[in-house]
Amino acid sequence: MAASALPSSMRAQFLDAFNSPYALRTVPLPVLTSPHDMLVKVDAASYCHTDAVLAAGGMAPNPPAFPHVGCHEFAGTVVATSHPAALSHGFQPGDRVGVPGRSFHACGTCFECRAAPGAGSDDSDPPGYSVYCAGGAANLGISAPGGFQEYAAVDARQVAPVPPGMSAPEAATLMCAGVTIYAALKRCGVAAGGRVGIVGCGGGLGHLGLQFAAAMGLRVVGVDNADAPLDLARGVVAARGVGGAVRVVDARADEAEDVVTQLGREDGRRDRADMGVDAVVILPESQRAFDYGVALLRNHGRCVVVSFPRDGFRLASRDVVFRDISVVGSLVGSNRVLREMVLFAAVHGVRASFKLFPLDRLNELVEEYHKGAGGKLVVDMTA
Known part of the structure; x- marks a missing residue:
């Protein structure tokens, strides 16, 4: 779309205070302020748990x-760039892109942005840009305007091309939930054939994680404790035909120790210290979920924490000292990991279960989210 053909205004949903409904208003289109900026027509915008945390005032300080x-x-279509292709990184009007929120206008000069590829891992971003920018970069949807609007200014360095055949809602759900769980599974450090646990397997991240992990060749123990999320997780397993690789556990009915014993019996192991999963990903903001996940681990296992409850988690020192359990955090993947994940999802058919709402029904979407049915809820801008 040529710049001259763009409308002069757009609709956007605004949060005016914590714990308040969104308000739909008509406002001017965003202004491109950086040579890396692109204007994107938003096609689909996915609701994330962090949106709920932010709306409730939980993003302090x-x-x-x-x-x-x-x-x-969110995902959309490029309609304008602020600079020739050299700084739009090969993108041009008409290209479909997925947009994560991290590192909008990275400074390019802080220690994170200066790190060479592989300085932290082979998944690092190239020098000059980092999703962990410590130099004051904003985050779309968190500290800068995000995707609940018809047009958005995005940083060409942080987006990913959307593969042919992948719909905008499918791409949008991968831009936080998808890359976050994919990166967390990579941080597990478990080779194909190993075991991983996903606690919170029926949520937005969890049901994607079951699919990613199975496609990676991992044996998976998914855990949840509510009917709707468990139904979603079991439905994903059945639909993908991965029942031999994935088992879904109802934490209300099965104690962690009983699950570990079953795994040990299947693996032909006698010692409790050698039974269980090699790594576990913790998605819920629940101490009980954390304890359940750690209990699933065999000695020397790794606990990958994705959630960030206000009061944190308590970790028994005996697990760290006597069982050599390690705990690492995982926030989000680099742009390299984002692009890798999108292509992996396209090749292996990893797809979120989602429900669509038009932009003017965003508050109904939020009400649906708080019912806790699992899966993803997405604003469809074409509706």
């Missing part, structure tokens, strides 16, 4: 400035 446009996982 860095709350958003009001009025605020949320959503840090």
Whole structure:
């Protein structure tokens, strides 16, 4: 779309205060302020748990400035760039892109942005840009306007091309939930044939994680404790025909120790210390979920923490000292990991279960989210 053909205004959903409904207003289109900026027509915007945390005032000490446009996982079509292709990184009007929220306008000069590829891992971003920028970069949908609007300014360095055949809602759900669980599974450090646990397997990240892990050749123990998420997880397993690789556990009915004993019997292991999963990903903000996940681990296992409850988690020192359990955090993947994940999802048919809402029904979407049915809820801008 040529710049001259763009409308002069757009609709956007604003959060005007914590614990308040979104307000739909008509405002001017975003202004491109950086040579790396592109203007994207938003096609689909996915709702994330972090959107709920932010709306409830849980992002202290860095709350958003009001009025605020949320959503840090969306997909759209490039309609304009602020600079020739050299700084739009090969993107041009008409290209379909997925947009995560991390590192909008990375500084390019802090220690994170200066790190060479492989400085932290082979998944690092190239020098000059980092999703962990410590130099004041904003985050779309969190500290800068996000995807709950018809047009958005995005940083060409942080987006991913959307493969042919992948719909905008499918791509949007991968831009936070997808890359976050994919990166967490990579941080598990478990080779194909090993065992991983996913606690919270029926949520937005979890049901994608079951699919990614199975496609990676991992044996998976998915855990949840509510009917709707468990139904979703079991439905994913059945639909993908991976029942031999994935088992779904109802934590209300099966104690962690009983699950570990079953795994040990299957693996022909006699010692409790050698039974269980090699790594576990913790998705819920629940101490009980954390304890359940750690209990699933065999000695020398790794616990990968994705959630960030306000009061944190308590870890028994005996698990760290006597069982050599390690705990690492995983926030999000680099742009390299994002692009790798999108292609992996396209090749292996990893797809979120989602429900669509038009932009003017965003508050109904939020109400649906709080029912806890699992899966993803997405604003469809074409509706």
